[in-house]
Amino acid sequence: MTSIATVLFNGVAYGMLLFIMSVGLSVTLGMMNFVNLAQASFSMFGGYIVVLVVQRLGLPFLVSLPIAFIIVGLFSIVIERLVFRHFYGTDDLTQVLLTIGLVFMSISTASYFFGGTYQRIDMPAWLSGQRDIFGLTLERYRIFIVVSGAILSLVLILGLERTKLGGMVRACVDNPRAANGCGLNTQMIFAVTFAIGGGLAGLGGALSANLLGIDPNFPLRYLVYLLIIVSVGGMGTIGGTLIAAVTLGVADVAGKYYFPSFGGFVIYAITIAVMLWRPRGLLGRTA
Amino acid sequence: MTTLDTSAPATGKEAARAKFAGYFVGLSRWKIGEVLFWLALVGAYFVPDMNIILLGHILIWGLFAMSLDLLLGYRGIPSLGHAGFFGIGAYAAGFLGKYGWTEPISGLLFAMAIAGAVGLVTGRFVQRVHGVALLMVTLSLNLILYDAVHRATDVTGGDDGLQGIVIDPVLGLFRFDIFGKTAYWYALIVTFLLFLVARALVKSPFGLSLLGARENTRRMIMLGAPIERDVSFVFAISAALAGAAGALLTQTTQFVAPSALSFDRSADVLVILIIGGTARLYGAFIGAIIFLFMRDWLAALSPVYWYFWIGLLLVIVVSFFRRGVLPTLETLLQRLRAR
Numbered sequence: 001m002t003s004i005a006t007v008l009f010n011g012v013a014y015g016m017l018l019f020i021m022s023v024g025l026s027v028t029l030g031m032m033n034f035v036n037l038a039q040a041s042f043s044m045f046g047g048y049i050v051v052l053v054v055q056r057l058g059l060p061f062l063v064s065l066p067i068a069f070i071i072v073g074l075f076s077i078v079i080e081r082l083v084f085r086h087f088y089g090t091d092d093l094t095q096v097l098l099t100i101g102l103v104f105m106s107i108s109t110a111s112y113f114f115g116g117t118y119q120r121i122d123m124p125a126w127l128s129g130q131r132d133i134f135g136l137t138l139e140r141y142r143i144f145i146v147v148s149g150a151i152l153s154l155v156l157i158l159g160l161e162r163t164k165l166g167g168m169v170r171a172c173v174d175n176p177r178a179a180n181g182c183g184l185n186t187q188m189i190f191a192v193t194f195a196i197g198g199g200l201a202g203l204g205g206a207l208s209a210n211l212l213g214i215d216p217n218f219p220l221r222y223l224v225y226l227l228i229i230v231s232v233g234g235m236g237t238i239g240g241t242l243i244a245a246v247t248l249g250v251a252d253v254a255g256k257y258y259f260p261s262f263g264g265f266v267i268y269a270i271t272i273a274v275m276l277w278r279p280r281g282l283l284g285r286t287a
Numbered sequence: 288m289t290t291l292d293t294s295a296p297a298t299g300k301e302a303a304r305a306k307f308a309g310y311f312v313g314l315s316r317w318k319i320g321e322v323l324f325w326l327a328l329v330g331a332y333f334v335p336d337m338n339i340i341l342l343g344h345i346l347i348w349g350l351f352a353m354s355l356d357l358l359l360g361y362r363g364i365p366s367l368g369h370a371g372f373f374g375i376g377a378y379a380a381g382f383l384g385k386y387g388w389t390e391p392i393s394g395l396l397f398a399m400a401i402a403g404a405v406g407l408v409t410g411r412f413v414q415r416v417h418g419v420a421l422l423m424v425t426l427s428l429n430l431i432l433y434d435a436v437h438r439a440t441d442v443t444g445g446d447d448g449l450q451g452i453v454i455d456p457v458l459g460l461f462r463f464d465i466f467g468k469t470a471y472w473y474a475l476i477v478t479f480l481l482f483l484v485a486r487a488l489v490k491s492p493f494g495l496s497l498l499g500a501r502e503n504t505r506r507m508i509m510l511g512a513p514i515e516r517d518v519s520f521v522f523a524i525s526a527a528l529a530g531a532a533g534a535l536l537t538q539t540t541q542f543v544a545p546s547a548l549s550f551d552r553s554a555d556v557l558v559i560l561i562i563g564g565t566a567r568l569y570g571a572f573i574g575a576i577i578f579l580f581m582r583d584w585l586a587a588l589s590p591v592y593w594y595f596w597i598g599l600l601l602v603i604v605v606s607f608f609r610r611g612v613l614p615t616l617e618t619l620l621q622r623l624r625a626r
Contacts, residue, residue: 029419035419083602086606087605090609092365092418092419092422093359093365093422093561094605094609096367096422097557097558097561097601097604097605098601098602098605098606100554100598100601101597101598101599101600101601101602101605102598103598104594104597104598104601105594105595105599105602107594107595107598108591108592108593108594108595108598109595111591111592112591112592112595116591224426224430224550227423227426231419231420231423235419261438264430264431264434265431265434265435268427268428268430268431268434269427269431271423271424271427272424272427272428272431275416275420275423275424275427276412276415276416276424279415279416279417279418279420280420
């Protein structure tokens, strides 16, 4: 019983990380129909920022998280203005190839500056070790991730539902042309959303640096997971992305724990089934 | 090039039929550039200090990319999992060679049949999805297959690959040597024959209806074209050709490892086709030449960071030559001629 609960908990923590990394991708896909595989590279960038700030500069871990969010957010807006905006409205395949080219470049750049090995990050004492809650022995860092992931999801959902920017974003996801016709600056809204999404990807990478490990192949390892989450959850839906991310996290951890010989089979089979059943994702609207 | 001239008045059924036949004959006439291309591949063998093994790989990659071209270029169906079919062909040929059936030509045909059958089934249920969902389904199928082969270590040897594959001399005469000489001629002849099949296919009425469905599926349905049957069929053909490329790799190297069906290979073949240009058949081979020579050169130049340059190449191609190298060259040539 306790082992099931522990596996479940670890899966949720993993899912939260995947959610934070993929939510920006989901919104940009829903909004501009832009397939940005480089989202995984943004996450790796965030992870390396934590490595730099914590290990080289010696600043506290908690300080490094907002730094990662801001730097990656600014970086993503630069990339969006320089490169991506020329590719809105092209077909999916062109966008996939463009962004996978950027992923290749980011992998080589990372190994040029940091080498090919995993980066070590020293956690503060209050985030390392374990803690007993309700008779379960849980790692402190995973508790931290689940709590902060839950807060972040709440902020995102409320922000999208209740704030003015959220309303504008929803309008753009629903119908960019009509939103433009109503006088909304869709280009501007999209750039801001893209920056927030990129920043969140960076934050997700920063949070996973300790748990998943940061090395130059990070983008390729998690790229497929991010794609699966976004397409299974339904593009442009934060709730769907959250459900898909947590389900995938739990399924992956449980699958590797209970059926190690099956590997990733369960996840890929579920993906195929969902895609054939609902091509626009679980919560995606049918056109 | 692909528009039918229906404005001229047809006098009777016979005349109309003759006119259509004439159209397809004109379409399939060989151009001088095509002849020169294949002669160049024959001639490349005799160039001193030529890397014959690399040339052989270029042919295999070119054939593989051409199989994807039938699907993506002519029918407009992208696949992120085409290496699955390549791998099925490679492993089918490998198992045959390991368990006693060592004759290469029948082994190649068998591998093509297996890959084609899997392609037929895949095509039947993949054609219901489009866009990102389609990319995800093909990608997931590829990953499942890779995982299965990778983990079934007692059957496939896992990461170590399938060992002990024996392949007889071709026609009982030409033994596969370590310099890749027989491999090159074998790959060249097989590739050329399969190219002829693909060429005949895309220049036939069937090829035209594929192009029609790519441009406007709904209109083709209204014209009464059997869209679903066509998709299954082209999937099967494309898979069989990819399987042939895989079998060629296994037979010429007498080894097969899970990397034959990795996602990297699926991505690389897409890159090759996009670099060369789609819906040309030759684009696949041009792309393979550029990609493999560049990879060879860059990997020697900087063994660790060469993927950076492949990434940059990809970005440049989709930014500035979105249609690929070959179509861009064709447009340039036409412009020069028009002067």
